Amino acid sequence: MKITFYGQNSLSIEVGGKHIIVDPFITGNDLSKDKVDIKHLKADYILVTHAHQDHTLDVEAIAKNTGATVVSNYEIANHYEAKDLKVHPMNHGGSWEFDFGKVTYVNAIHTSSFPDGSYGGQPGGFVVEACEKCIYIAGDTALTMDMKLIPMRHDLDLAVLPIGDNFTMGVDEAVIASDFIECNKILGCHYDTFGFIEIDHKVAKEKFKMKKKELLLLEIGESIEI
Numbered sequence: 001m002k003i004t005f006y007g008q009n010s011l012s013i014e015v016g017g018k019h020i021i022v023d024p025f026i027t028g029n030d031l032s033k034d035k036v037d038i039k040h041l042k043a044d045y046i047l048v049t050h051a052h053q054d055h056t057l058d059v060e061a062i063a064k065n066t067g068a069t070v071v072s073n074y075e076i077a078n079h080y081e082a083k084d085l086k087v088h089p090m091n092h093g094g095s096w097e098f099d100f101g102k103v104t105y106v107n108a109i110h111t112s113s114f115p116d117g118s119y120g121g122q123p124g125g126f127v128v129e130a131c132e133k134c135i136y137i138a139g140d141t142a143l144t145m146d147m148k149l150i151p152m153r154h155d156l157d158l159a160v161l162p163i164g165d166n167f168t169m170g171v172d173e174a175v176i177a178s179d180f181i182e183c184n185k186i187l188g189c190h191y192d193t194f195g196f197i198e199i200d201h202k203v204a205k206e207k208f209k210m211k212k213k214e215l216l217l218l219e220i221g222e223s224i225e226i
Contacts, residue, residue, distance in 0.1 A: 001133045002225050003158070005218035007032035008054055008193045009139070011160065015130040018044045018100035022126075022137055023055035024062055029193055035220045038062055045088075045098065047128075048072035049139030050112035051079070051120020054193070060085065071103065075121030079114065092124055101130025106150065108141035110168070133157050133226055136181060140190060143173040147180035156183040157226045162190035163204060163215075164197025171204045175211055184213040187224070191217075 002014040009023040010032070019042040026032050038058050043066040046059055050073075060083060063070055069086040070077060077089035090096065090105040104127040112120035125139040127150065136150060136159040150156070159181055162168035168190050169177065178186050186208065191199045201217050208215035216224065 001131060001135070001157075002223055003135070003187070004223040005187070005189075005220065006036050007220050009049070009160075009162070009189045011137070011189075012041065012043075013128065013135075015128075015133070016100040018098075020045045020047060020100070020128075021062060021068070022047045023049055023139070024058035025054045025056070026058050027061075028053070028057045031193060032220045039065060042066065043068035044100070046070045047103070047126050047137070048076050049108065049125055049137065050110060050123035051076055051114045052112065052140070053115045055140070056114070071098075073105065073112075073121035073124060075119055076112075079118075079120070090124075092122065101128060103128055104154075106136075107144065107146040108139045109144045109146075110140040110142070127154050127156075129154070135160065135226070136183065138162060138177070140168045143169045143177050143180075145180070147177055150180075151182040156181060158185050158187060159183040160187045160189050163188040164191035164193075164199060166196045168197075171199065171207050175207055175213065178208075178211075178213055185216070185226075186213065187216045187218065 004012045011022040013020040021043045074089040077087040095104040108123040110123040112123040126137045161174045
């Protein structure tokens, strides 16, 4: 499983011969818009955690360019189906076996609305199981006891957690979250994109290291394999 970071919450996942994009917000992100060309991105699926613009801005363009299926909650799926895109609706606690692996839509504590203010359903995260690997993509969330349910069913190889604070949990809460989900390898997201969520990288990594955990802060376009 190869994971590439595109800034904010945007990721690509290559697994089982399929390409998955998560929460594409690239053309509106000053940190990534000159480094990533969405016209060149491959996508069979687009996973959308919630409707906020910094997670959905490039969904429609990428889906139209690639023919990708948008996977999200029922309300977001309906929104994109009305735009003649292929969709797969889900809701909290539900799982589905796709041709690359199994996806479960899990709880997140946040809000969810489209840029025009219309309802975007309830926010969520995803657990993706494929090719004997398992990752948790938390989406935008506060620290929540619901995270303790995840290791009851999933043995995580990596968790993608927001660490920017203000709109989501910060670094200290993410350390606790890593305990709740029983995963010591964390890929940080939702940080540095704008002033409210700028972080000190050195301090953040040290806080995880002190707990014998690893925090990965990737450069735009950088990849890891698990």
